[in-house]
Amino acid sequence: MKTLFARSFAAFFVSLLLLVLIILAVFLFGMRRSIGDWNMYRRQSLQNIIVPSLNELARREGGLNPNSVERELSQFLNPNQYVYVFDAERRPVFLYHGGERRAIGDPEVVEELISPLEERGAMPAALFDGDIVIGFLAADTLGFMSDVANLRFLHSVMVTLLTAVILAGLVAFVPAYSISRGISNSVKKLADGLAAIGEGKRDIEFRRSGAALELALVAETAESLQTRLEYEEKLRRQWAQDISHDLRTPITAVRTQLEGMIEGVVEPTPTLFQAMFQELLQIELLVRDLRELSHIESPEMRLEERSIDSESFIGLLVHRSKAAHQRDDISYVTETQIKSFVGDEQLLLRAVDNVVQNAVAHVSHGGGIRLCIAKAEAPMATRIEVCNTGFISEQDLPHVFERLYRSADQPGRNASSGGSGLGLSITKAIIELHGGLISMVQEENDTIVRILLPSHQ
Numbered sequence: 001m002k003t004l005f006a007r008s009f010a011a012f013f014v015s016l017l018l019l020v021l022i023i024l025a026v027f028l029f030g031m032r033r034s035i036g037d038w039n040m041y042r043r044q045s046l047q048n049i050i051v052p053s054l055n056e057l058a059r060r061e062g063g064l065n066p067n068s069v070e071r072e073l074s075q076f077l078n079p080n081q082y083v084y085v086f087d088a089e090r091r092p093v094f095l096y097h098g099g100e101r102r103a104i105g106d107p108e109v110v111e112e113l114i115s116p117l118e119e120r121g122a123m124p125a126a127l128f129d130g131d132i133v134i135g136f137l138a139a140d141t142l143g144f145m146s147d148v149a150n151l152r153f154l155h156s157v158m159v160t161l162l163t164a165v166i167l168a169g170l171v172a173f174v175p176a177y178s179i180s181r182g183i184s185n186s187v188k189k190l191a192d193g194l195a196a197i198g199e200g201k202r203d204i205e206f207r208r209s210g211a212a213l214e215l216a217l218v219a220e221t222a223e224s225l226q227t228r229l230e231y232e233e234k235l236r237r238q239w240a241q242d243i244s245h246d247l248r249t250p251i252t253a254v255r256t257q258l259e260g261m262i263e264g265v266v267e268p269t270p271t272l273f274q275a276m277f278q279e280l281l282q283i284e285l286l287v288r289d290l291r292e293l294s295h296i297e298s299p300e301m302r303l304e305e306r307s308i309d310s311e312s313f314i315g316l317l318v319h320r321s322k323a324a325h326q327r328d329d330i331s332y333v334t335e336t337q338i339k340s341f342v343g344d345e346q347l348l349l350r351a352v353d354n355v356v357q358n359a360v361a362h363v364s365h366g367g368g369i370r371l372c373i374a375k376a377e378a379p380m381a382t383r384i385e386v387c388n389t390g391f392i393s394e395q396d397l398p399h400v401f402e403r404l405y406r407s408a409d410q411p412g413r414n415a416s417s418g419g420s421g422l423g424l425s426i427t428k429a430i431i432e433l434h435g436g437l438i439s440m441v442q443e444e445n446d447t448i449v450r451i452l453l454p455s456h457q
Contacts (some may be wrong), residue, residue: 250279359388
């Protein structure tokens with residue numbers, strides 16, 4: 001498996017190599033075009049000089065003869081050219097190639113010089129004096145590379161280009177190495193930090209200053225994860241202690257009373273059995289709520305959403321509360337501003353019923369409970385409020401939805417308290433399963449639990 005450093009450095013190196021190859025290809029293409037243009041220009045220039053001279057010679061002497069042609073053209077010739085002159089019957093008159101005059105009477109020499117022209121399709125062009133053909137001419141340079149000066153120029157350019165490529169590679173190596181090493185080190189530190197978190201450490205610092213934006217986001221996420229894990233572990237330890245305490249208290253009470261009856265110290269009476277039965281019910285309630293909370297929070301939990309009639313929903317909650325508590329000192333006020341809303345009816349009944357039971361338990365004597373279902377502000381769709389007269393301390397407000405939370409005013413929980421301490425935790429889990437929000441606020445003499453539900457998902 002290649003390291004991140006090797007991969008990133010290889011990516012930089014390959015990118016640089018591709019860039020150099022592209023630049024080199026563009027340069028060579030441009031050089032080839034330039035050489036082609038140079039050859040064309042030199043050919044046209046040569047022909048523009050020779051053609052008028054040959055026309056003038058033919059008019060002056062009445063034709064083209066070898067000696068006159070050589071004498072006329074000698075001032076224009078150089079070793080980097082070829083000039084082939086033929087008379088009107090295509091007989092060779094003057095053959096010049098690469099600085100040498102070739103024999104015009106040798107058919108093999110003529111064939112050797114003419115064959116390359118035929119292959120390139122560059123046969124001698126006719127020379128006209130008016131409408132009369134006076135001869136044929138083939139004239140051109142031997143190519144850019146045949147000139148020594150041009151060869152030296154190309155050699156100098158290629159040496160310079162190669163030197164530039166090498167220097168560019170050396171110059172690019174340093175930042176490529178530094179960037180690759182920096183990325184590799186940053187990722188390694190992140191990986192080491194995450195590994196340390198996995199080993200149970202919770203004091204890992206992730207450096208974000210100077211890091212790339214993506215790595216800084218990863219570091220920020222890792223810190224959030226570490227903080228969340230630390231909080232969850234603290235909560236789990238506290239939860240385990242609370243569960244142990246809440247189970248141990250009724251179990252100890254039942255055990256003590258049974259031991260007392262076995263030893264004959266305590267007389268078994270219906271009242272005693274009733275008390276023991278209530279303790280067992282408290283244990284059963286706690287186990288049941290724990291199981292329900294675990295089920296709601298499981299990934300397999302699915303909602304059965306449908307339209308819920310607001311008046312029927314709120315009426316059923318009030319009916320349940322009155323039947324369960326039968327308190328004449330509590331007044332109920334209901335308000336429905338919308339006809340219906342969407343959600344899992346059974347789960348929402350469970351959630352809001354927990355809030356109502358909590359309100360009944362904490363309502364002031366002679367107070368009341370108000371239930372309201374209304375339209376919420378976007379992006380939420382529905383607002384459900386349960387308000388009771390009473391007071392909750394500011395230090396308890398942030399913790400009321402935590403599992404088995406005990407306020408300073410209610411340090412213990414027993415059978416007489418009537419709850420497992422998980423009701424509001426179950427409510428929060430159900431609301432969050434719907435994608436909603438829940439909060440509790442204290443407004444003057446009223447405690448308000450506000451539930452916000454989104455539109456149909």
